[in-house]
Amino acid sequence: MNSNKKRSLKHFVYVTLARRILIATVLLSLLVSLIVHNIASDNIYEHVLIMAHDRVETLRARTNEYLENGGTTLHQAVYQAIDALSSVHYNKSIGDFVFYQISTLNDGVLIDKYDSNYPYIDNVKQYVVDTASDHSLEDTTVLKEIVQLDDGSYVHLIMPLYDKTGSLIGNLRTMFLLTQSTVDTLQSRAYMAVFYALLIVMLTTAILYPVIINLTRKLANFSIDLLDSNIETLKVLGSAIAKRDSDTNAHNYRVTIIATRLAEKVNLPDRQIESLIKGAFLHDVGKIGIPDKILLKPGKLSESEFAVMKTHVEKGLEIISRSAWLANGKDVVGGHHEKYDGSGYPEGLESGKIPMNARIFAISDVFDALISKRPYKEAFSFEETMQILLEKSGTHFDPQLVSQFEAIAPELYQELHGKNDEALRKILNTIIQKYFSTGIDTLSYG
Numbered sequence: 001m002n003s004n005k006k007r008s009l010k011h012f013v014y015v016t017l018a019r020r021i022l023i024a025t026v027l028l029s030l031l032v033s034l035i036v037h038n039i040a041s042d043n044i045y046e047h048v049l050i051m052a053h054d055r056v057e058t059l060r061a062r063t064n065e066y067l068e069n070g071g072t073t074l075h076q077a078v079y080q081a082i083d084a085l086s087s088v089h090y091n092k093s094i095g096d097f098v099f100y101q102i103s104t105l106n107d108g109v110l111i112d113k114y115d116s117n118y119p120y121i122d123n124v125k126q127y128v129v130d131t132a133s134d135h136s137l138e139d140t141t142v143l144k145e146i147v148q149l150d151d152g153s154y155v156h157l158i159m160p161l162y163d164k165t166g167s168l169i170g171n172l173r174t175m176f177l178l179t180q181s182t183v184d185t186l187q188s189r190a191y192m193a194v195f196y197a198l199l200i201v202m203l204t205t206a207i208l209y210p211v212i213i214n215l216t217r218k219l220a221n222f223s224i225d226l227l228d229s230n231i232e233t234l235k236v237l238g239s240a241i242a243k244r245d246s247d248t249n250a251h252n253y254r255v256t257i258i259a260t261r262l263a264e265k266v267n268l269p270d271r272q273i274e275s276l277i278k279g280a281f282l283h284d285v286g287k288i289g290i291p292d293k294i295l296l297k298p299g300k301l302s303e304s305e306f307a308v309m310k311t312h313v314e315k316g317l318e319i320i321s322r323s324a325w326l327a328n329g330k331d332v333v334g335g336h337h338e339k340y341d342g343s344g345y346p347e348g349l350e351s352g353k354i355p356m357n358a359r360i361f362a363i364s365d366v367f368d369a370l371i372s373k374r375p376y377k378e379a380f381s382f383e384e385t386m387q388i389l390l391e392k393s394g395t396h397f398d399p400q401l402v403s404q405f406e407a408i409a410p411e412l413y414q415e416l417h418g419k420n421d422e423a424l425r426k427i428l429n430t431i432i433q434k435y436f437s438t439g440i441d442t443l444s445y446g
């Protein structure tokens with residue numbers, strides 16, 4: 001594994017993963033906070049509601065007591081019960097009843113009793129009037145709700161009243177004013193619950209993060225090892241055919257570099273350049289299957305010999321099809337002898353029907369062949385090379401690509417001319433690095 005891949009991996013593991021986990025944690029925290037806050041509020045309000053409800057139950061029981069003792073009307077009985085309750089000690093630090101109302105099916109509102117000392121009693125009265133029609137006297141469900149008025153928070157409670165025989169006679173409605181300290185306590189308890197929920201989420205993340213990092217690192221290392229092995233295969237296969245054909249890797253290195261530069265010039269997507277690199281490196285791999293007497297023949301090939309030589313294209317396709325990783329180099333391996341005017345082989349494809357990678361490679365391959373010294377020819381000068389390429393623009397080569405190539409050719413010639421295998425390998429490694437380690441960043445995230 002080299003340093004660039006390590007940096008790329010580090011970026012993926014520590015930055016990408018950390019960022020995603022942070023986002024997930026924040027979202028989860030918000031969700032948990034919301035749920036916990038609601039549950040905490042509900043629990044505390046429920047406590048207050050039960051207290052208010054108990055008190056109303058007591059009031060109802062006392063009223064019945066007075067009624068059973070005889071000699072009093074319901075109206076008087078309730079007033080006596082309320083007065084009696086006022087003297088009963090209970091924890092007023094939580095809050096206090098500021099309003100009772102008893103309504104019967106027969107008489108409508110029978111009793112309205114307000115705490116006239118309460119300075120905001122008019123607000124309460126107004127609320128009671130405004131909501132009077134919301135809950136009918138026939139409705140036997142118990143209403144328990146928290147009401148927020150301008151001056152404070154109240155528990156609004158409505159419960160049905162029954163006579164001794166169990167028949168519905170009306171309902172009892174109360175407003176219980178919560179003290180500010182109760183409201184503060186409710187809020188602070190809710191906040192504390194949220195705080196603990198957040199703490200739990202954060203701690204869980206802190207515990208899981210190293211585990212996830214460790215597993216991901218192992219997975220990424222494994223993927224990088226696999227990628228390294230695949231790249232080794234690419235190099236070994238390319239090198240094997242170079243050994244048979246020309247005793248040098250330099251041609252393979254140079255055509256791959258040239259093709260990549262042209263692809264970058266025409267803004268091919270990275271994924272396509274990756275396929276181009278594989279194809280460029282292995283373009284003549286099928287020559288492994290060509291007999292030496294033809295492959296290494298110094299003179300011109302006979303027609304039948306050339307027919308055999310042409311089969312290196314299909315042999316190459318067959319070889320790379322054995323590897324899922326190499327298979328996408330097929331455009332170049334299969335199309336590198338096609339010509340723009342349709343006079344190439346093996347398919348005789350024309351212009352745009354020839355894959356883009358193969359059209360790019362064809363220019364690169366011929367450019368390199370011309371500028372290089374071969375056993376049977378001297379190297380052409382840069383000017384001569386470009387003149388030949390331009391002459392074949394539109395027949396052998398895609399004219400648009402030739403014109404793009406013209407723009408980068410002088411610089412490429414300067415960069416590659418006279419470079420030995422080692423220097424070229426360094427340039428190629430940089431290219432491989434760029435296009436073959438990018439997948440690591442997207443590992444698991446697609």
Ligand SMILES: [Fe+2]
Nearest residue numbers: 283284336337
């Ligand atoms: Fe070839």
